[in-house]
Amino acid sequence: MMLNLIDKIGDWNPQLLRELKGRLKFFNVAIAFATSLLLQLVVFLYQLREFPGDRYSLTATYCNLRQVYQQQQNRLYQQSNQSIIDEFNNFLSNNFCPQNEINWQLWWRDHWEYIFLSFTVIFGFTLLVAGTYLLINDLAKEETRGTLNFIRLSPQSETSILTGKLLGVPSLIYLAVLVAVPLHLWAGLSAQIAFSYILSYYAILIASCIFFYSAALLFGLVSRWFSGFQPWLGSGAVFLFLLITFQITSSDHSGTSYNSTAWLRLFAPWDVTNYLFANLFHLNKGSNLKNLQFFYLPLGRGFVSVVGFHLLNFGLCSYGILQALKRCFRNPQASIISKKQSYLLVAFCQLITWGFALQNGNNNNTWDEQVAGNFVLLVVYNLVLILSLIAVLSPHRQDVQDWARYRHQGVSNYKSVWQDLIWSEKSPALVAIAINLTIAAIPWLVWLVLTSVVDANNGRTEIVNEIDRFKVLLTIALSISLMMIYATIAQLILLLKTPKRFFWAIGTLGTVMFLPPMILEFIGISSWKYSTVWMFTTFPWTAVEYAGVTTVFMALLADLSVLALLNFQLIRQVRLAGESATKALLAGR
Structure with a gap:
């Protein structure tokens, strides 16, 4: 019977069979069983320390x-x-x-509840941290031994191989958890916890494992330069994230659900676990998720909406990571996402961050107050997102050279240069970055328009008058021009012939973006006192309040002039890169 099962597994997923054969040895299985049973005994006896x-x-x-x-x-x-x-x-x-x-019935009910909640937390940390470490470590070993290239040449589909990795590599962790599940389930039912709530917790835990494990595989594929430090870095980041979100949930910061950081907390299982099991952190106020809203829709009102939204969020994000994994697995040199996928990613991030930003808090804040309360978070999210896309989408010298040299021969799938710049992965990323910046700016423009409509309908004094509105529009354009300047600088550096161009680009952008504001703050040139100077830094928003419309407009003209000069240089470099070797030799280059 066991041989038939093994044959069926091998027929369904050969990669899974390979992983299980390498790990499910008698000694390893015995250690997993013994560790799980010992942990169950320790937790059970620890809860008996206060036996009446x-x-x-x-x-x-x-x-x-x-x-x-x-x-x-x-x-x-x-x-x-x-x-x-x-x-x-x-x-x-x-x-x-x-x-x-002595009320023995109540004591045993609480005793079983403590056991259930203890294993609930242990399962989360063990599966996510240990599983992440094993997956990244397995990829690092495969890369070192050279067997990863053989797997890439396998006729199996990427989905089959990656599924085999996800199910097979942490198999011993799965085994240890499964041995403890009967006690966990029995403790929950003995504590009179609804069976549907327990199943919902398992569903959330499985979904979070799929998300974190997929992210671990992607990290292992794209971070080869970390060598043996990869597993510790990846699992350490997951452990730190879980620990911070655990502390935030346990301390019950009631205002955290009313801003866009609520999306980040959805990736940790603690908020929804505290929602399902109210005594997890012994909080009298209950879970913050009860007040959670998304574009004013009361998600936290019902158990189904909370669990469903968590599963939907994990599902969409895991699907996006899976698409990135498929691109990087066969071709390690490919970018994580394509230009088309980047447009969808930016639109999705805007929808999510603005959805959680627009919530009616405890004080029933107005539209403007909600946006103002989330202003810094929205700016930081978009800044990190666009900088990441600049790093991911900007092609290196060889790709640009191939595109510039062979595009006119009909190699490209697109007929016009503009179509190439929008969709082709080997073309310079400036147009794609501009489109992404436009997508990110659309919600701000909608906010400006709807603010005036809301103010007029309410018959009260406008918070944003026409002059301020025009200034905000100019500042949005100024921010876009600054990001385009950074994208052009990065693309120019990646076209150089020097080695380690990627690290040079990161270092140069980091210096250009963050060194001037740090110097200005260090020497005492504050944004409220010298707003004109701050208009030319990465953070012009800090000086908008103290700058006039003319100052903002002149800063925008200066940035556009710099952007034009940089793009002229970029066009020249692309043309030179696209010249044939014979033409370059005849021209004396």
Whole structure:
């Protein structure tokens, strides 16, 4: 029977069979079983440390006489007679709750609940951190041994190979968790937790494993330069993320759900776990997810909407990572995403971040106040997103050279140069970055338009008058021009013949973007005092309030002039790169 099962696994997914054969050895399986059983025993015995014995206090939680003695104690404290209070406390210390007055049913229910919640947290950390480490470490070993290239040449599809990796590499972790699942399930049912809630937790945990494991595989494929440090870096980042979100959820910051950081917290299982099991962090206020909104839609009102939105978020993000994995697996030199996919990614990120930014908080904030409260977060999200796309989409010298040299021979799939610049992966990324910046700017423009409509309909003084509105529009254009300048600089550096061009581009952009603001702050040139100077930095928004319309307009003209000069140089470099070797030799280059 076992041989038939193995044959079926091999027929369905040969890569999975390869992974299982290498890991499910008798000694490894025995260690996984023993570790899981030992952990279950430790958790069970640890929860028995407060077992109500013969010396159980009369005022302890599970004593049925607790309320009577506490009321008597409160009355004595109100009388302020110290001698009587001391005598009563002495009586409590020398007398204990009778065994027949202990609420054993409630004690066992809480005991099983503690066990259930303990394993709930242990499962999350173990699966996500240990599984991430194993997957990245496996890819690093395959790369070192050279066997990863043989797998790439396999006739199996990318989906089949990656599924085999996801299911096979952490198989011992799965085994250890599965051995503990019966106790976890029994403890949850004994604690009178709804079976549907327990199944929902398992679904969320499986979805989060798929997301983090897919991200781990992608990280392992694109970060080969870290060598042996890859597993520790990837799993350490996951552990730090889980730990921070765990602390945030346990400390119950009630305002966190009312801004766009709520999306980041959806990737950790703690918020939804606290929503399903209210006693996870012993918080009296309940979960923040009860007040969660998305474009004012009350997602947190119902159990189905909360769990469904989490699963939808994990599903969409995992699908996006899977597409990136398919691109990078067969061709390690390919970019993570294509230009077409980048447009969808930016649109998706704008939809999600703005959806969580527009929520009615505890104070029923207005439209403008909600955007103002999320302003810094939205700017930072977009800044990180666009810089990442610049790094991913900008092609290197050889790709640009091939595109410029052979495009006119009909090698390209597109008829015009503009179509090439928009869709082709080997063409310079300036037009694609401009399109992505436009997509990112659309919500801000919609906000400006709708703000005036809302203000007019409410019949109150406009928060943003016409002059300020024009200034904001100019500042948006200024930010776009700055990002285009950075994208052009990065593309110019990637066209050089020097080695390590990618690291040179990162270093140059980092210096250009962050060194000037740091120097200005260090020497005391603040944005409110010298707004004109700050208009030419990466953060012009900090000086908009103190700058005039003319200042912003002149800064925009200066940036556009610099952008034009850089693009003229870029066009010249692309043409030179596209020349044939014979033509370059005859021209003396």
